[in-house]
Amino acid sequence: MIQPQWLRTFEALVELGNFTRAAERLDLTQAAVSQHIKHLESRLGPLLLRQSRKLELTPAGHALLDYQRELQAADQRLQQRLAGDDATRGELSLITPGSIGLAIYPHLLALQREAPGLTIRHRFGPTAEVIDAVLDNRAELGLATRRPDDPRLSVSLFTREALELVVPAGERVDGWDDLVRLGFIDHPDGHDMATRLLSRCFPGNPGIRRLPCHGFTNQIGLILAPVAEGLGFSVLPRFAREAFAKSEAIRVVKGLPAVVDSLWLLHRAEWPLSARASRAVEWLSVRVVGASSV
Structure with a gap:
């Protein structure tokens, strides 16, 4: 199972397009953000193309982002059902x-x-x-x-x-x-x-x-x-x-x-x-x- 923190880090990085800003949002060091992405890529292959001014998702990156959003939607539905x-x-x-x-x-x-x-x-x-x-x-x-x-x-x-x-x-x-x-x-x-x-x-x-x-x-x-x-x-x-x-x-x-x-x-x-x-x-x-x- 993929660590939820790694998924949250990946999602923040995709949204913000920058390792520094993702680290600030998550209250992590930039090195920790990089380490989380390395863990994911060691299991799933390349997720990001690191260009000079932006990050671009690979097909595996798009699949992982969809997976994270599906997990979030499922969690939201579960919480709503549990709360009544x-x-x-x-x-x-x-x-x-x-x-x-x-x-x-x-x-x-x-x-x-x-x-x-x-x-x-x-x-x-x-x-x-x-x-x-x-x-x-x-x-x-x-x-x-x-x-x-x-x-x-x-x-x-x-x-x-x-x-x-x-x-x-x-x-x-x-x-x-x-x-x-x-x-x-x-x-x-x-x-x-x-x-x-x-x-x-x-x-x-x-x-x-x-x-x-x-x-x-x-x-x-x-x-x-x-x-x-x-x-x-x-x-x-x-x-x-x-x-x-x-x-x-x-x-x-x-x-x-x-x-x-x-x-x-x-x-x-x-x-x-x-x-x-x-x-x-x-x-x-x-x-x-x-x-x-x-």
């Missing part, structure tokens, strides 16, 4: 994009305070990762920014979220020249979101790439920090702006044409949601969806 269909106990796993994740996380903590027997595992990820995680049974619930077309998934509209142009509190934006003066604070979805919103707000503009870039971060909760310091503007979803602590230091430019995204709730269609997941959806619908307006 109890809405107040057991594990609830979900994965969401960053903006809506910031909005729902405090409400998930409130749910767990009310039902301490729950263990909530909430991960942030882009929509492609959300869909894969739900399909692979690594998460029971997911929220996605595009509607997937896969018969294995049950998909329903969760809420809608507008894109916003956010500037420092003391700034005005009357035209494109004001954006040039302020400069853009970029993020992984920044160019896409800014292009979609600004093309409607300022038709015929030269494009987001022509604006000076005054910063970049891939942390959703930090995008507005430089904006609050007066270092530029950004475009991001409303829930991310609402979660920013220094609301007095920023301002949403009003009166712009609306660009609104839908957020879709996903779970596997072949079996019903657990009582825990159903309760969480109802809980969030009242507190997040019910309180939102676009």
